[in-house]
Amino acid sequence: MKRWFPSLAAVTVGIGIGCGIGYAVALMSAADKNVLITPPTGNSFQRVFMNMGKLYAFETLASNCKGTSDIPFVLRNEADLIQKLREAANGSGLTPALDVAESRLAVRNAIMAEGAKDPKLQSEQAARAQKLLESNGWREPSASRMGQVIVALDHEECWQTPTTTEPTR
Amino acid sequence: MLANTYDDGTDPMRRAIRYLLLTIAGMILGLPLGLGLGHRAFDEGNELFSDVLALSEYETLAGIQYKESDVPHARQALLDLLKFMDGMKANNRLGLQKSMSTDRGIAFMRLALLEEKAGNTSESREYVRKAQEAMKNRDGSVMSEDGLHELVTKYDNTPTYKLPSIFLLSRKM
8 A cells, every 4th residue: 555545545534524514514504594593683674584584484384284383373473573574664664564464364363263262352353354454455355355365375385385285274 | 662663664653643633634624615515505595595485475465465455555565575676686685686577577567557557657658668677687588568468467367476486486495
């Protein structure tokens, strides 16, 4: 065996280990930039941007395509997120349709209340949804119309998700 | 003494230290290489993923408003969506700019149709021009007003709230 071979092998092993460590560090730092992991920071636009990404993720969970989502937990978080979005949008120059998001959430809550046999909460949430839609110029401002929109949204989401069936309520 | 040396006469301890130092030198060389490869592999994908999520939700909410509300609210939702897309560019979120051209074109054409419906002909013409400009940014080809009209009418009849580019990108995720 050539005398330099063990030295070359040692350097190669070192490069391999170094490369692996570097790759792992890059992976971890990339996770920090993920909109789902990073807490929203920066200017008001960036905070709206990041919270919008999170809202999409919560809506995906609320669609419950696989029937495994903890819906009350998801909807509670979505409510907090919409509030944060309102705060971030203030001063960003943007006017995202957050009343529509809140109305959609209210109808999801009403559907959940119906399942939990809580007619009082169900009618409260439906009324809240309707009020929001009325103030946002809907041609048919009703909880049932928003319910149809939700069915379409969930169908779209679940159709996109591999190995899924119809949305589970 | 002879027992502690290899055939070539070197001290095994010194050889071990030499290989260790060479391995560390290799690691120092490999670290930036791994970092560079990793950043190239993950950063772009991660940014694109975040862009698709955020724009998907923004387009969905604006799309719901466009399809369900009266002209003033639909107009406001579309203008705000375009502002959000501009904000993404201003905030260096450039990964989706080309894909966004189609969505931007459709949003402008929807505004043109709304203004036409409201009897604002000059605004409508201006939005048609902007829609054509946006579509041109996509592949350099100029789309006729009739072609755009047909595209938007056809798309508006689908049950989808997202615009086509983001819809397709979100399906791939």
